[in-house]
Amino acid sequence: MAEAQPDATRIAADARDRIRFEEEALGLSDQVYRVARHLAGSREEADDLVQETYTRAFRSWRSYTPGTNLRAWLLRILTNLNIDRGRRAQRTPPMQGLEANDYFLYDRLTESDGAPSDEERVVERLSQDDIVAALASVPHDFRDVIVLVDIGDFSYQDAAQILDIPIGTVMSRLHRGRRVLKRELAESVLEEGS
């Protein structure tokens, strides 16, 4: 850094911007973690990924444009790191014959005797463990989109940008991913019932 006599005002402004950036980024860490936890395979991986993400973010803070979506910017770093770790090696399994329809899970949950009659209670037949396990078994490409949109509250547009895929792909993966998730949930209910 052979900068000739940088003036004190500029240095001060720079430091102030950086501190503001760091604080804003740290303020989003809960949300970043929530997404990372399910993009990565395990808690440990999520921990590492979030740390690497922040290390990189703090180093390259200048490439963030103030006023744009910082949460999406951080997630972009995180998903790229995740890809770099080679977890993309997993192929997307064939999808034929899965989701008969969107109502499949509901029908499965209500077909047995003694099923609650109001829809809000029907979901309670699924345990938290069922849901965590079902989400983990959704193939990555689909899960990433579900995690960003349905869990992380990102818009289709943000998810497209973060994952670097067209918005139409976000929509179709989301659509299929939700069905895969429901199929997995239906299977877990079936196993418990047998």
Add this chain to the structure above:
Amino acid sequence: MGHHDDPCAHCEEMMQPYLDHILSEEEMREAEHHLDECEWCRKRYRFEQSLRVYVRTAVSEPMPAELKKKLAALRIPLN
């Protein structure tokens, strides 16, 4: 009854976009009109809505406090 008829199949196709709020006004009215009349579909829409909330709640775990500390420590010190 009636779920093999076209209106319910169509309504099913509209469920995800409806819940994602991406239907046009006209499509939205169309879906709502059907839902007003069809308990069969209405129950399934309500279920889907509850499921989304339920899934989101079930998979959200708080960030470990330890990790939060580690992140704060990654900040680049001023010098």
